[in-house]
Amino acid sequence: MSNPQQRKQMSVLDRLQRFLPQLVVAPPFLLIVFFVYGFIAWTGFISLTNSRMLPTFDFQGVQQYVRLLAMDRWNVAFHNLLIFGSLYILFAITIGCVLAVLLDQRIRAEGALRTIYLYPMAISFIVTGTAWKWILNPSLGIESYMQQLGWESFQFDWIVNRDMAIYVVVIAAVWQASGFVMALFLSALRTVDEDIIRAAHLDGASTTRIYFGIILPSLRPVFLSAFVILAHLSIKSFDLVVALTNGGPGYSSTLPANFMYEMAFRRNQIGLGAASAMMMLATVAAIIVPYLYSELRAKRHG
Amino acid sequence: MATISIEHLSKSFGSTDILKDISLDVKDGEFLVLLGASGCGKSTLLNIIAGLEPIADGEIRLDGEVVNDVHPKNRDIAMVFQSYALYPNMTVERNIAFGLEMRRISKADRKAAVLEVATMLQIEHLLARKPAQLSGGQRQRVAMGRALVRRPKIFLFDEPLSNLDAKLRGEMRTEIKILHQSLKATMVYVTHDQIEAMTLADRIAIMKDGVIQQVGTPQEIYSKPANMYVAGFVGAPPMNFVEVDLIRRDSQIGINLPAILKGKPKDYFLPLETSKQLEARENTRIILGLRPEMITHTAFTQSTSAEIECDVELLEPTGADTLCVIRLAGHPAKARVSPLLACGPGESMAFSIDTTQVCVFDADSKKLISSS
Numbered sequence: 227m228s229n230p231q232q233r234k235q236m237s238v239l240d241r242l243q244r245f246l247p248q249l250v251v252a253p254p255f256l257l258i259v260f261f262v263y264g265f266i267a268w269t270g271f272i273s274l275t276n277s278r279m280l281p282t283f284d285f286q287g288v289q290q291y292v293r294l295l296a297m298d299r300w301n302v303a304f305h306n307l308l309i310f311g312s313l314y315i316l317f318a319i320t321i322g323c324v325l326a327v328l329l330d331q332r333i334r335a336e337g338a339l340r341t342i343y344l345y346p347m348a349i350s351f352i353v354t355g356t357a358w359k360w361i362l363n364p365s366l367g368i369e370s371y372m373q374q375l376g377w378e379s380f381q382f383d384w385i386v387n388r389d390m391a392i393y394v395v396v397i398a399a400v401w402q403a404s405g406f407v408m409a410l411f412l413s414a415l416r417t418v419d420e421d422i423i424r425a426a427h428l429d430g431a432s433t434t435r436i437y438f439g440i441i442l443p444s445l446r447p448v449f450l451s452a453f454v455i456l457a458h459l460s461i462k463s464f465d466l467v468v469a470l471t472n473g474g475p476g477y478s479s480t481l482p483a484n485f486m487y488e489m490a491f492r493r494n495q496i497g498l499g500a501a502s503a504m505m506m507l508a509t510v511a512a513i514i515v516p517y518l519y520s521e522l523r524a525k526r527h528g
Numbered sequence: 529m530a531t532i533s534i535e536h537l538s539k540s541f542g543s544t545d546i547l548k549d550i551s552l553d554v555k556d557g558e559f560l561v562l563l564g565a566s567g568c569g570k571s572t573l574l575n576i577i578a579g580l581e582p583i584a585d586g587e588i589r590l591d592g593e594v595v596n597d598v599h600p601k602n603r604d605i606a607m608v609f610q611s612y613a614l615y616p617n618m619t620v621e622r623n624i625a626f627g628l629e630m631r632r633i634s635k636a637d638r639k640a641a642v643l644e645v646a647t648m649l650q651i652e653h654l655l656a657r658k659p660a661q662l663s664g665g666q667r668q669r670v671a672m673g674r675a676l677v678r679r680p681k682i683f684l685f686d687e688p689l690s691n692l693d694a695k696l697r698g699e700m701r702t703e704i705k706i707l708h709q710s711l712k713a714t715m716v717y718v719t720h721d722q723i724e725a726m727t728l729a730d731r732i733a734i735m736k737d738g739v740i741q742q743v744g745t746p747q748e749i750y751s752k753p754a755n756m757y758v759a760g761f762v763g764a765p766p767m768n769f770v771e772v773d774l775i776r777r778d779s780q781i782g783i784n785l786p787a788i789l790k791g792k793p794k795d796y797f798l799p800l801e802t803s804k805q806l807e808a809r810e811n812t813r814i815i816l817g818l819r820p821e822m823i824t825h826t827a828f829t830q831s832t833s834a835e836i837e838c839d840v841e842l843l844e845p846t847g848a849d850t851l852c853v854i855r856l857a858g859h860p861a862k863a864r865v866s867p868l869l870a871c872g873p874g875e876s877m878a879f880s881i882d883t884t885q886v887c888v889f890d891a892d893s894k895k896l897i898s899s900s
Contacts, residue, residue, distance in 0.1 A: 421613035
């Protein structure tokens with residue numbers, strides 16, 4: 227008598243079992259759809275209205291974008307992003323790569339050195355920014371120190387120099403990220419078959435030649451990963467600038483993220499802020515989408 | 529002309545001695561195989577010959593010239609690695625040509641040399657590919673091509689076939705042998721596979737724990753193993769060992785071989801060929817080494833060999849032969865018989881033992897006392 231009932235219970239359990247993965251994945255999926263993609267869409271919508279202090283539904287087309295592109299403040303910020311992004315990526319990868327190659331020579335105290343190089347990544351951008359602000363402050367840091375040592379004519383005042391302030395941001399950001407890039411490269415270098423290096427030695431290649439001709443070219447995926455990570459980090463850079471220069475002198479060292487914050491939350495220009503946010507999203511997408519595309523395509527072929 | 533001469537070579541990593549006082553000579557044009565289980569130091573020895581590992585003690589000479597401190601690239605040596613060690617970012621063509629490129633050989637000459645080697649190895653259709661697009665066997669050929677193209681004095685092989693499947697391994701083995709016969713170059717080949725060693729080698733050097741146990745032709749190693757380790761390592765299935773007392777009965781020196789017949793223990797007297805070494809050890813404990821083929825079916829064998837009858841516990845057919853597992857002196861032993869003459873498991877069967885071929889080892893030192 228209990229058999230059919232039992233079977234029915236089993237089948238409910240079975241059905242639950244079958245849908246368990248979907249049930250577990252659904253809440254985070256919905257949250258992501260709403261809070262990430264939903265708000266992207268919302269921001270996109272706001273950027274097409276003339277919202278100021280509060281969102282309005284006063285649709286006015288691409289007017290905000292036209293305003294945005296005409297603003298010197300935005301153009302400075304975007305120009306800064308190009309300078310900052312390219313130098314930051316270039317130097318972080320170069321320095322990280324060189325450090326990794328040097329550490330790869332099986333030296334003593336490698337563990338300690340690796341931690342030292344990697345440590346900056348563990349510090350928040352606010353701390354990095356504040357520390358470098360003091361170090362580079364002409365009346366507190368390097369400049370005054372060198373002058374006290376007797377080098378009276380020494381000058382290093384980039385942080386208060388309108389034309390050079392963005393390069394100060396580059397220095398601090400590179401300091402923070404190179405260790406991370408090094409760790410990325412070092413782990414990849416460790417997976418290189420030692421026999422390849424031996425074979426190259428027998429073939430008569432010098433160590434430099436082995437690195438530049440064989441090992442580094444085979445690390446192309448790591449270069450790509452490092453590039454993508456650093457690129458999106460640079461586009462969303464915000465707190466480092468706030469702590470280091472606060473965008474100054476004037477607005478000479480602002481980045482788009484600082485511009486967006488300024489407009490959306492301090493100057494009651496939500497529509498304009500949203501438009502700048504969409505511009506940043508487009509920049510990130512321009513980098514990430516081809517990357518994802520090539521990754522997925524490679525997987526499908528492999 | 530290329531000879532290798534190693535004298536009193538020692539090497540240690542930290543406090544572990546990897547190689548202990550190795551002395552070895554390789555003649556010009558010889559195919560020497562370093563055979564041993566993993567961790568015996570054979571690969572380290574090969575790397576030392578290549579110059580990839582520094583030496584702690586001893587001397588290594590190529591063509592009579594001491595090369596202890598000569599850089600690998602100046603030793604005129606090529607090496608084929610177990611992992612093939614192809615340069616992943618280069619095409620097959622550049623992989624093969626890389627050594628020539630480093631030696632500043634002109635582009636046209638490089639191209640010609642690569643093509644010649646590729647044709648020889650039948651990989652000319654793969655030249656434009658990257659290593660990742662090749663199968664294991666093809667990578668192996670590229671690795672060989674990279675070694676061949678430079679026409680070095682000495683070739684070193686570090687277990688080059690161990691990543692291939694059994695069939696391909698057999699084919700490549702033959703090709704390497706043909707290659708050696710046509711190039712007449714000096715080759716040193718490291719392997720843990722005793723069949724590879726037996727089939728390829730002019731001479732085999734068997735190593736264990738950083739010490740060379742025996743150097744000899746495959747036949748010498750097989751029929752006159754210097755000690756029980758060598759005897760057990762070479763030959764498949766391995767040699768059977770029986771620990772017994774050496775005795776004399778009716779003025780004939782021999783042993784009592786304990787076997788089992790119809791479930792009951794039964795001793796058989798096995799006469800051995802008299803020799804001075806054996807006579808000196810009368811009434812001492814020895815270990816008798818019997819290869820499976822020395823214990824075989826009684827039909828068609830000479831009447832001089834000793835005969836025993838015992839229970840067969842298990843049969844292992846291998847196709848050409850069937851292996852009968854019998855029990856000698858309390859331990860399982862294998863006999864190689866014709867599949868047509870093998871009886872069923874559990875039955876008893878008569879075997880003839882060819883006592884003229886047996887090896888006798890000292891029970892303490894495990895060294896060979898005598899063999900015929």
